[in-house]
Amino acid sequence: MTSSPLAPGIKLITSFSRDSWYRGFILLLTFLFYTAYHLSRKPISIVKSQLHRNCSFIIRPSDLNITDNDTWCDWVPFDQDNYQNLYGYLDNCFLVAYAIGMFFSGMFGERLPLRYYLAVGMLSSGLFTSLFGLGYYWNIHSLWYYCLVQALNGLVQTTGWPAVVACVGNWFGKGKRGFIMGVWNSHTSVGNILGSLIAGAFVSSAWGMSFIVPGIIIGAMGILCFLFLVEKPEDVNCTPPQHHEDTEREPLLRNSSTNEEIFNNHTPVVVEAAEEQAEAISFCGALRIPGVVEFSLCLLFAKLVSYTFLYWLPLYIANVAHFDPKAAGDMSTLFDVGGILGGILAGVISDYTGGRATTCCVMLIVAAPMLFVYNLVGQRGVSTTVGMLLFCGALVNGPYALITTAVSADLGTHECLAGNSRALSTVTAIIDGTGSIGAAIGPLLAGLISPTGWNNVFYMLITADVLACLLLSRLVFKEVRGWCGYTTRQRGFKEI
Numbered sequence: 403m404t405s406s407p408l409a410p411g412i413k414l415i416t417s418f419s420r421d422s423w424y425r426g427f428i429l430l431l432t433f434l435f436y437t438a439y440h441l442s443r444k445p446i447s448i449v450k451s452q453l454h455r456n457c458s459f460i461i462r463p464s465d466l467n468i469t470d471n472d473t474w475c476d477w478v479p480f481d482q483d484n485y486q487n488l489y490g491y492l493d494n495c496f497l498v499a500y501a502i503g504m505f506f507s508g509m510f511g512e513r514l515p516l517r518y519y520l521a522v523g524m525l526s527s528g529l530f531t532s533l534f535g536l537g538y539y540w541n542i543h544s545l546w547y548y549c550l551v552q553a554l555n556g557l558v559q560t561t562g563w564p565a566v567v568a569c570v571g572n573w574f575g576k577g578k579r580g581f582i583m584g585v586w587n588s589h590t591s592v593g594n595i596l597g598s599l600i601a602g603a604f605v606s607s608a609w610g611m612s613f614i615v616p617g618i619i620i621g622a623m624g625i626l627c628f629l630f631l632v633e634k635p636e637d638v639n640c641t642p643p644q645h646h647e648d649t650e651r652e653p654l655l656r657n658s659s660t661n662e663e664i665f666n667n668h669t670p671v672v673v674e675a676a677e678e679q680a681e682a683i684s685f686c687g688a689l690r691i692p693g694v695v696e697f698s699l700c701l702l703f704a705k706l707v708s709y710t711f712l713y714w715l716p717l718y719i720a721n722v723a724h725f726d727p728k729a730a731g732d733m734s735t736l737f738d739v740g741g742i743l744g745g746i747l748a749g750v751i752s753d754y755t756g757g758r759a760t761t762c763c764v765m766l767i768v769a770a771p772m773l774f775v776y777n778l779v780g781q782r783g784v785s786t787t788v789g790m791l792l793f794c795g796a797l798v799n800g801p802y803a804l805i806t807t808a809v810s811a812d813l814g815t816h817e818c819l820a821g822n823s824r825a826l827s828t829v830t831a832i833i834d835g836t837g838s839i840g841a842a843i844g845p846l847l848a849g850l851i852s853p854t855g856w857n858n859v860f861y862m863l864i865t866a867d868v869l870a871c872l873l874l875s876r877l878v879f880k881e882v883r884g885w886c887g888y889t890t891r892q893r894g895f896k897e898i
Contacts, residue, residue, distance in 0.1 A: 421640045428573050428632060432566040433586055435520060435627055437593040438620040439562040442531045444597025445612040447713045450489050451720045451727040452605045453480040478543040488545060490849020493713050495549040497842030499556030504838050507560035508831020509685065516565045521628035523561025528621025530555035535613025563834050568827040571811040572634045574643055583807035584749025591738035591799065594712065602731040688828045691813050696877055697805050698836035700762065703870035704802045706840030707863045711737055711798065713845040718856060723781045736788055740795025745803030747796065758809050759877035762801035766871040769797035770864045777860040806834055
């Protein structure tokens with residue numbers, strides 16, 4: 403009796419090497435982890451429109467003896483006229499703590515096991531996210547309670563980004579890093595979308611659950627991390643990736659050797675003898691890696707724009723388009739869908755051209771006028787709103803995604819480090835920490851400016867986009883010189 407041919411599914415499974423399966427597993431695992439991080443950040447933007455409403459249009463229960471028809475349904479202390487300023491305080495308690503903690507988080511990430519570091523961070527974040535929601539059931543009306551919980555949550559959330567980028571950087575080489583990380587970085591938008599949908603499901607009935615459910619989810623991811631995360635290929639006898647090619651140097655990231663180069667004053671990071679290469683890089687040493695300062699400052703303004711949308715877009719849609727809180731939250735997810743497409747597109751283009759800075763700059767240039775157009779005509783119809791949200795989301799989040807993923811990984815494995823792999827987490831933390839300063843400033847400015855009119859908020863966002871573009875001008879000039887023949891550069895995709 404002749405045996406049947408090997409089943410197609412088994413053929414597919416065996417066509418991939420053991421290394422490939424591990425790489426795919428780590429990519430999926432870290433994707434889920436940071437999806438949970440962003441999922442737990444999103445509820446506050448959805449719940450804002452529920453904490454302060456126009457109560458005159460809501461039917462008041464007959465047994466409720468309240469004389470103020472305008473604020474009876476609001477949640478104290480957000481029932482006052484300065485509620486937008488109070489929202490800004492909540493946002494900034496989280497974001498300022500996040501920005502400060504990020505600069506230290508990377509150094510901890512280089513020195514502590516990533517599996518433990520991530521697991522503890524996610525469990526702690528789950529606790530503080532849930533505590534915010536429990537304020538609803540415990541009937542807590544103290545602004546200080548919510549601000550304290552937000553600040554503590556901001557600190558523990560800093561464990562996420564440097565650790566997951568370091569882990570992915572350990573497993574994937576330079577090759578198609580922009581495309582791979584562009585797809586992988588969609589976890590940010592996926593987390594925002596899921597966070598909006600989960601929070602929106604409970605916001606009108608019991609807004610406390612809008613925080614508690616995401617808190618449980620990220621806590622569960624922490625347990626998953628402790629059980630399954632593999633930090634380095636060597637831990638499971640897999641082949642480590644190749645981060646550099648001797649025959650080619652990136653025009654943006656290579657060391658300068660002539661007076662014509664942009665970084666002709668660059669002082670190389672000194673790497674000692676081979677036995678000391680495993681030591682974690684210092685903060686100042688990471689700053690001396692060429693490109694770190696420029697991309698960090700660019701991300702400050704790019705993240706200012708992105709996080710202003712993250713925290714204020716649902717409220718903007720509710721106020722301007724007159725949607726109810728759930729519908730505004732659902733509509734705002736289209737901005738994140740556009741962000742997924744923008745991140746992937748930016749990664750593919752930068753992989754092919756080798757122009758990380760140029761890709762970011764072009765998207766930022768186009769984003770500035772599109773933000774003006776969105777504010778002008780974006781709420782004149784559902785189809786217009788959908789199209790503008792998708793387009794603006796791609797342009798705003800594309801550069802942000804590219805800098806925080808592929809660029810951070812490139813710089814963290816820069817050739818001037820001479821093979822020292824323990825710089826990735828610190829470099830990532832510096833770049834994202836600087837960006838988080840902008841993430842803190844943006845929502846704060848939005849809270850202060852929005853009472854004067856939403857037009858002024860958009861002017862602020864457009865200005866930030868232009869400044870982000872200008873900060874990359876030197877790096878763009880260097881890349882263009884490389885393409886024009888001043889340096890050798892082969893375009894096209896390379897193997898991982």
